[in-house]
Amino acid sequence: MNQSAPIIVKVVVDRPLNDAFDYLWNSASLGAKPEIGMLVEVPFGRTNLVGLIIEVSSYTQINQTKLKNVLQVAPLIPLDSRLMQLGYFASQYYIHGLGETLISAIPKWWRTSTHWNKPLQQLIAKERATAQSNSKKKIAQNQLNEEQTHAIQILSNHQAGTFNTYLLNGVTGSGKTAVYLTFIESLLKLDRGAQALIMLPEINLTPQLQRRIQEHFPEENLAILHSGLTEKQRGIAWHQAMTGAARIVLGTRLSIMTPLPKLVAIIVDEENDSSFKQQEGLGYSARDLAIWRAKNERLPIILVSATPSSQTWHAVKEGRYQEIRLTGRVGGFQSPSVELVSPDKSSGSITINSKMISALEDNLHKNRQSLILINRRGMAPVITCLSCGWLSECNNCSSYMVMHRQLGHFKSPMMCCHHCGKVKTIPQRCALCGDADLQPLGRGTQKIEDQLQTLFPEAKVLRVDADTARTSKKSEALFEEIHDGSAQIIVGTQMLAKGHDYQNIGLVCVLDADARLYSNDYMAPEHLFAQLVQVAGRAGRFSGEPTQILIETRYPNDPVYQYIKTFDLAGFMENLMLTRQEAGLPPFGYQALVHAEAKQRQEVLAWLNHTKEYLQSIADTQAGITIFDPVPKSIARLGGWERSQLLIESRQRGPLQALLSALDQYLRERSVGRISKISKVRWSIERDPLII
Numbered sequence: 001m002n003q004s005a006p007i008i009v010k011v012v013v014d015r016p017l018n019d020a021f022d023y024l025w026n027s028a029s030l031g032a033k034p035e036i037g038m039l040v041e042v043p044f045g046r047t048n049l050v051g052l053i054i055e056v057s058s059y060t061q062i063n064q065t066k067l068k069n070v071l072q073v074a075p076l077i078p079l080d081s082r083l084m085q086l087g088y089f090a091s092q093y094y095i096h097g098l099g100e101t102l103i104s105a106i107p108k109w110w111r112t113s114t115h116w117n118k119p120l121q122q123l124i125a126k127e128r129a130t131a132q133s134n135s136k137k138k139i140a141q142n143q144l145n146e147e148q149t150h151a152i153q154i155l156s157n158h159q160a161g162t163f164n165t166y167l168l169n170g171v172t173g174s175g176k177t178a179v180y181l182t183f184i185e186s187l188l189k190l191d192r193g194a195q196a197l198i199m200l201p202e203i204n205l206t207p208q209l210q211r212r213i214q215e216h217f218p219e220e221n222l223a224i225l226h227s228g229l230t231e232k233q234r235g236i237a238w239h240q241a242m243t244g245a246a247r248i249v250l251g252t253r254l255s256i257m258t259p260l261p262k263l264v265a266i267i268v269d270e271e272n273d274s275s276f277k278q279q280e281g282l283g284y285s286a287r288d289l290a291i292w293r294a295k296n297e298r299l300p301i302i303l304v305s306a307t308p309s310s311q312t313w314h315a316v317k318e319g320r321y322q323e324i325r326l327t328g329r330v331g332g333f334q335s336p337s338v339e340l341v342s343p344d345k346s347s348g349s350i351t352i353n354s355k356m357i358s359a360l361e362d363n364l365h366k367n368r369q370s371l372i373l374i375n376r377r378g379m380a381p382v383i384t385c386l387s388c389g390w391l392s393e394c395n396n397c398s399s400y401m402v403m404h405r406q407l408g409h410f411k412s413p414m415m416c417c418h419h420c421g422k423v424k425t426i427p428q429r430c431a432l433c434g435d436a437d438l439q440p441l442g443r444g445t446q447k448i449e450d451q452l453q454t455l456f457p458e459a460k461v462l463r464v465d466a467d468t469a470r471t472s473k474k475s476e477a478l479f480e481e482i483h484d485g486s487a488q489i490i491v492g493t494q495m496l497a498k499g500h501d502y503q504n505i506g507l508v509c510v511l512d513a514d515a516r517l518y519s520n521d522y523m524a525p526e527h528l529f530a531q532l533v534q535v536a537g538r539a540g541r542f543s544g545e546p547t548q549i550l551i552e553t554r555y556p557n558d559p560v561y562q563y564i565k566t567f568d569l570a571g572f573m574e575n576l577m578l579t580r581q582e583a584g585l586p587p588f589g590y591q592a593l594v595h596a597e598a599k600q601r602q603e604v605l606a607w608l609n610h611t612k613e614y615l616q617s618i619a620d621t622q623a624g625i626t627i628f629d630p631v632p633k634s635i636a637r638l639g640g641w642e643r644s645q646l647l648i649e650s651r652q653r654g655p656l657q658a659l660l661s662a663l664d665q666y667l668r669e670r671s672v673g674r675i676s677k678i679s680k681v682r683w684s685i686e687r688d689p690l691i692i
Contacts, residue, residue, distance in 0.1 A: 050100065109236075510552060589649055596681050620658075
């Protein structure tokens with residue numbers, strides 16, 4: 001670069017824009033030379049924004065007198081080239097601006113320029129906490145069983161500097177965690193600077209695995225990354241990962257975009273979990289990005305699950321992933337027996353199945369814990385008037401307001417919309433006919449908790465759902481009550497089912513299992529089967545005594561229930577694959593959604609119909625692309641906005657990507673950000689949607 005020529009940097013910002021913006025760089029005032037990946041503060045319109053340098057040159061198409069100067073530089077090393085490549089890929093594949101993709105993944109602490117002048121080492125020393133382990137011992141090689149040892153041998157044969165995707169497919173309680181921790185240990189021993197990334201789907205799983213990791217690696221620095229941390233805590237952990245100070249990073253889906261200069265392996269635990277898919281904004285799959293990152297950086301990735309996703313199962317069958325199986329539980333403990341029970345006819349105030357009540361009583365006498373799963377929080381999903389049939393609809397959404405016995409700081413019964421968050425007091429009389437005979441319909445975790453306390457007044461009943469576990473501290477305290485045995489009957493939602501090593505569960509009861517089965521979601525059977533396997537796996541993990549799972553269903557002959565009776569994963573997946581292949585659904589096809597919303601439904605549908613016409617005019621008919629008619633979403637109104645969608649399917653990924661890129665450019669030319677100029681419709685494009 002000519003020494004006398006001005007230095008021009010191209011900067012992207014966290015705005016819904018595809019453009020990069022030119023700025024002047026003054027090395028003398030900034031105290032550094034510009035580098036790609038630097039985080040900087042720049043003037044943008046009437047405000048200042050934090051941006052990311054993506055190019056350095058001496059050329060600009062804009063009159064230099066109109067260019068503004070970079071204001072300051074973050075005290076960080078630049079994002080490395082491999083992470084930038086991941087950002088470029090995610091931006092292109094998920095049809096999102098590069099600035100939105102990369103900068104939004106940086107902790108808010110570092111995106112706030114007022115923090116840049118604070119002494120970093122003092123912050124780290126102040127915030128770093130040393131978690132106390134419950135045990136001083138780690139799992140030794142001679143404590144592993146034959147299957148675990150064989151699995152580690154396969155992983156240890158991986159050639160350094162090469163990419164491979166492994167599926168660690170093991171039944172619940174088979175010791176999958178011990179396998180991948182032992183493998184990570186071997187990699188860290190080979191290179192004292194090496195780093196490993198372990199990803200989990202949900203925050204509430206983090207404390208338990210954190211303890212396991214600290215027990216296994218008492219001398220290593222572990223960085224935790226999830227949204228439950230304070231911004232300062234997350235910022236410090238991210239910085240430790242970025243500088244290599246943290247050798248192991250444990251995080252939820254947002255951790256996939258963490259800079260890790262010496263990354264040698266990625267673990268995606270519970271890889272089938274839908275929580276790895278971001279539902280708003282950049283609609284990325286953290287699991288899929290993890291696989292891309294591993295391939296780009298030429299390193300091994302291990303997908304871990306007792307119930308692999310259909311995409312992963314298909315990849316194994318095609319020979320793209322290598323499967324490692326663990327077929328038996330550690331200690332030789334048996335899986336629970338499964339029994340399907342029919343719902344009792346409603347009689348009185350108790351809605352729990354009589355067979356389940358008997359099993360609960362018997363389990364209490366054995367001094368063992370019971371787990372009750374119902375995927376509906378609150379007291380009742382809806383309130384009705386017995387005279388005229390009025391239902392407690394939300395005025396802002398096309399859904400019902402749920403009755404809660406108490407909610408947050410409200411100690412009296414309230415109604416709450418679980419979609420927009422609106423809260424109302426329960427009316428004394430019907431809003432339509434004035435009758436006072438209002439009754440709750442259905443049941444949720446609060447109602448079941450009340451009934452259990454009535455049935456078993458001497459037992460400690462604990463409820464675990466989004467209402468009781470609102471923060472990571474509260475969640476950890478609740479799970480501690482389960483682990484220490486003080487809770488005898490635990491009732492809760494699906495957060496109970498995933499990955500927890502409960503010590504003394506002898507009985508699992510699943511209520512209203514059919515609620516997830518019959519819906520417009522083609523993935524419902526897959527998700528239900530996985531959930532049932534997971535919740536059943538919480539029983540009998542540390543005891544040789546027989547355990548039992550009772551599943552309440554009106555449709556016992558459905559394939560999901562028939563295969564779950566014998567935990568026949570292969571049979572279920574083969575049946576599922578046949579159904580998906582016949583319908584051309586993923587993993588045998590590819591999908592995208594165009595989301596749109598406005599205050600009036602006709603505006604949304606008119607805009608989507610125009611979008612469909614454009615797509616039909618440019619689509620390659622030979623590529624097997626199908627463009628469906630616009631339809632309202634399953635929750636058509638949310639927070640006062642009318643919402644609809646346009647589904648696009650394709651037999652091939654490439655033509656679909658080209659079509660979506662062209663559509664994105666077409667819509668952006670007619671929009672400000674992602675709001676159409678004429679009709680003011682808010683829109684977005686989603687790749688590989690989980691919810692249709």
